[in-house]
Amino acid sequence: MKKTLVLILALAMVFALAAPAAFADDAFKLGSSGPLTGGAAIYGISVMNGIQIAVDEINAMDDGFKFEFESQDDEADSGDKAINAYNALMDWGMQVMAGTVTSGSGITVAAQAFDERTFMLTPSGSSVDLIADKDNAFQVCFTDPNQGVASADYFADHFADAKVAVIYRNDDAYSQGIRDTFVKEAEAKGVAVVYEGTFTDATSTDFNVQLTAAQGAGADLIFLPIYYTPASVILQQANAMGYAPKFFGVDGMDGILTVEGFDTKLAEGVFLLTPFSADADDARTQAFVAEYQKRFNETPNQFAADGYDAAYILKAALQAAGCTPDMSAADICEALIEVMPTISVDGVTGEGMTWSASGEVSKAPMAVVIKDGVYVTPEF
Amino acid sequence: MKKLSKGARTDLLTYAGVIIAFIIVSVLKANGGLNRSQTGLLVPICCYIVMAVSLNLTVGILGDLSLGHAGFMSVGAFSGIITAMSLANVIPSAPVRLMLAMIVGAFFAAVIGFLIGIPVLRLTGDYLAIVTLAFGEIIKELITCLLVGVDSEGLHIIFNVSGSKTANDLNLLEGGKVIIKGAQGATGTKTIASFTAGFILIMITLVIVQNLIRSRQGRAIMAVRDNRIAAESVGINVTKYKMMAFVTSAALAGAAGALFGLNYSNLAATKFDFNTSILVLVFVVLGGLGNIWGSIIATVVLYILPEALRGFASYRMLIYAIVLIVVMLTTNNPVLKTWREELRSKFGKNKNKEAKDA
Numbered sequence: 001m002k003k004t005l006v007l008i009l010a011l012a013m014v015f016a017l018a019a020p021a022a023f024a025d026d027a028f029k030l031g032s033s034g035p036l037t038g039g040a041a042i043y044g045i046s047v048m049n050g051i052q053i054a055v056d057e058i059n060a061m062d063d064g065f066k067f068e069f070e071s072q073d074d075e076a077d078s079g080d081k082a083i084n085a086y087n088a089l090m091d092w093g094m095q096v097m098a099g100t101v102t103s104g105s106g107i108t109v110a111a112q113a114f115d116e117r118t119f120m121l122t123p124s125g126s127s128v129d130l131i132a133d134k135d136n137a138f139q140v141c142f143t144d145p146n147q148g149v150a151s152a153d154y155f156a157d158h159f160a161d162a163k164v165a166v167i168y169r170n171d172d173a174y175s176q177g178i179r180d181t182f183v184k185e186a187e188a189k190g191v192a193v194v195y196e197g198t199f200t201d202a203t204s205t206d207f208n209v210q211l212t213a214a215q216g217a218g219a220d221l222i223f224l225p226i227y228y229t230p231a232s233v234i235l236q237q238a239n240a241m242g243y244a245p246k247f248f249g250v251d252g253m254d255g256i257l258t259v260e261g262f263d264t265k266l267a268e269g270v271f272l273l274t275p276f277s278a279d280a281d282d283a284r285t286q287a288f289v290a291e292y293q294k295r296f297n298e299t300p301n302q303f304a305a306d307g308y309d310a311a312y313i314l315k316a317a318l319q320a321a322g323c324t325p326d327m328s329a330a331d332i333c334e335a336l337i338e339v340m341p342t343i344s345v346d347g348v349t350g351e352g353m354t355w356s357a358s359g360e361v362s363k364a365p366m367a368v369v370i371k372d373g374v375y376v377t378p379e380f
Numbered sequence: 381m382k383k384l385s386k387g388a389r390t391d392l393l394t395y396a397g398v399i400i401a402f403i404i405v406s407v408l409k410a411n412g413g414l415n416r417s418q419t420g421l422l423v424p425i426c427c428y429i430v431m432a433v434s435l436n437l438t439v440g441i442l443g444d445l446s447l448g449h450a451g452f453m454s455v456g457a458f459s460g461i462i463t464a465m466s467l468a469n470v471i472p473s474a475p476v477r478l479m480l481a482m483i484v485g486a487f488f489a490a491v492i493g494f495l496i497g498i499p500v501l502r503l504t505g506d507y508l509a510i511v512t513l514a515f516g517e518i519i520k521e522l523i524t525c526l527l528v529g530v531d532s533e534g535l536h537i538i539f540n541v542s543g544s545k546t547a548n549d550l551n552l553l554e555g556g557k558v559i560i561k562g563a564q565g566a567t568g569t570k571t572i573a574s575f576t577a578g579f580i581l582i583m584i585t586l587v588i589v590q591n592l593i594r595s596r597q598g599r600a601i602m603a604v605r606d607n608r609i610a611a612e613s614v615g616i617n618v619t620k621y622k623m624m625a626f627v628t629s630a631a632l633a634g635a636a637g638a639l640f641g642l643n644y645s646n647l648a649a650t651k652f653d654f655n656t657s658i659l660v661l662v663f664v665v666l667g668g669l670g671n672i673w674g675s676i677i678a679t680v681v682l683y684i685l686p687e688a689l690r691g692f693a694s695y696r697m698l699i700y701a702i703v704l705i706v707v708m709l710t711t712n713n714p715v716l717k718t719w720r721e722e723l724r725s726k727f728g729k730n731k732n733k734e735a736k737d738a
Contacts, residue, residue, distance in 0.1 A: 036693075036694055037694065037696070037697045038697075072690065073690075073693075073694075073696060073697075077651065078565065078644075078646050078647060078648050078651060079640070079644045079646075079647050079648075079651045080424040080640075080643075080644065082644075083420050083644065084417065084420060084421065084687055087415075087416040087417040087419075087420040088417045088687070088690050090416045090417075091415045091416050091417050104564075104646065104648060107567055107645065107646040108644050108645055108646040108647075111568075111571075111645035111646065112645070129564075129567050129568070129646075132568075133568075170524075170562065170563050171524055171563035171564075171648070171649075171650060172563070173563075173564045176546075176562075176563060176564060180546050180548075200524070200563070201650065
């Protein structure tokens with residue numbers, strides 16, 4: 001019995017190890033890890049798709065600069081699986097990392113990458129803990145505090161009299177991080193926060209308690225620093241109970257119009273801060289969106305855009321630092337740390353992105369409102 | 381060897397197998413024979429082996445289906461992390477701190493195991509399984525509410541039930557460090573776990589569990605499993621022996637948790653959810669209930685499998701699931717069972733060989 005088992009497993013392993021590894025001397029080995037299976041897979045797959053498009057475009061250019069791209073699944077785990085995915089990439093020979101996709105895995109991987117001197121540019125890991133005290137970690141997306149502060153400032157400027165309720169997910173570093181700085185900035189700017197409701201991953205299907213409490217507290221604006229899947233449930237349930245405050249989301253809200261089985265009419269009038277809008281009319285965004293739709297038959301969300309930009313940013317940084325593909329990951333890391341604060345990159349998630357030495361990106365957040373199923377600039 | 385009973389021989393072979401495996405892997409590691417992925421798997425494998433062996437004590441030997449084993453791992457992990465992090469300035473030696481962390485982790489897990497055991501062990505069968513599942517989830521939720529920091533004045537702990545407090549409310553002095561940030565878990569942990577520590581923990585676990593099983597107490601525990609009423613009628617204190625097995629199992633899981641927690645710089649309580657409990661249960665069931673060396677082999681193979689399948693990219697987890705199903709079916713298939721029996725009787729010596737495989 002045990003022998004049959006061992007035989008089957010041994011065969012399976014031989015199979016796996018025999019998987020071909022492409023070999024190219026003139027290309028930088030670009031790796032990324034993110035959730036490709038499980039509940040958060042939509043984010044990981046979007047990022048990988050975005051990176052893949054950028055890598056293919058870069059390789060098609062005629063300037064002798066090439067990337068070889070490999071992605072690994074970390075199941076959005078913050079412990080052993082994140083490290084396993086990172087180790088698998090390092091065994092493959094990764095020289096620069098365009099990962100991780102999620103903050104939780106990113107904090108774990110960044111600590112190890114810091115010790116081993118591997119450069120990482122996370123497309124969508126927005127937690128401050130990811131880049132804190134690590135000179136090798138940079139971000140494409142906004143940090144959570146950045147979004148919280150920007151949201152509170154926006155409220156102070158445009159909805160000064162609003163009574164704000166916050167519903168956030170307190171077992172998620174992303175949501176908690178935005179909420180923390182939002183509440184602090186709101187207090188400083190005199191924005192009235194009348195109610196705060198929390199939920200966890202396990203309780204993200206029913207929000208009647210939080211919505212009733214928010215209504216009871218007289219809130220006329222609900223701030224949702226959460227991802228769009230629970231947000232779609234909140235919109236539905238608020239509609240069902242006849243409660244119609246203004247809703248305001250951050251970049252996680254991007255994608256609300258693509259939720260299957262969700263009546264997008266409910267999202268009418270929802271505000272969100274987002275670095276990326278698929279309907280933007282600049283040529284770069286339109287080319288990216290067209291290519292993405294052609295390949296994957298769906299509209300790219302901000303995760304795909306972050307991944308797409310990450311590859312171009314790494315190319316710009318590698319070129320600025322004068323790195324060559326025969327350099328070791330540690331040498332490339334030191335060289336990139338030098339140049340990152342000096343470069344400026346135009347991408348689909350922002351024009352003229354620059355970085356501080358601590359790893360934070362600087363770009364302008366853009367508030368949009370959903371009108372007739374598309375993002376438009378709000379008018380006051 | 382002839383004079384030894386079959387049980388004692390299996391025990392010795394289990395120790396020998398683990399020691400030989402450790403020596404081989406250590407030599408390979410020292411000579412660069414292991415790549416990074418393989419090296420990275422060593423410590424978690426050690427942790428999960430201890431988890432599986434200790435759960436086997438509850439499920440296989442005591443006969444009570446526990447679905448909350450990850451809860452004890454969680455208690456051990458976070459109490460171990462707090463111990464190791466808060467003593468960082470007092471005890472500079474990492475191995476000593478690791479050892480202390482594992483002892484503290486085991487202690488707290490044992491205390492929680494005892495408290496949970498009082499109501500839970502009055503139940504049997506499905507009811508017990510459901511209640512242990514619930515306790516596992518409760519532990520997870522409680523740790524999600526925990527904010528812990530350390531500064532020169534000592535530990536600061538807030539129990540954040542309302543969910544509205546943050547690490548800033550700990551009011552740490554200058555130079556203080558936040559160890560556990562509620563739902564985000566422990567971040568910035570210094571990783572001090574080592575493969576050697578994992579090996580030592582496995583050996584200690586084997587000594588404790590195997591000696592318990594072969595002892596008078598172990599026979600009493602198995603008597604309770606086989607027939608509770610008969611065991612009671614011959615004067616066995618059922619509650620005492622159930623508690624003994626349950627608390628031992630919890631303590632070992634706590635030590636494994638501490639080792640696991642100190643191997644990663646970031647760890648959230650959600651890691652130790654129902655899925656982790658089931659993962660360990662799968663190791664135990666596929667390795668054979670009550671079969672200690674089976675648990676060890678099943679853990680090693682099943683933990684490596686998803687990593688070895690990375691070549692299949694997105695089909696990885698699908699293939700992993702299929703392998704699990706195939707193993708389940710083949711080990712219980714009557715046709716294959718008869719076939720194996722025939723093979724065994726044909727080659728009379730096979731029986732000895734099976735034992736050696738251990």
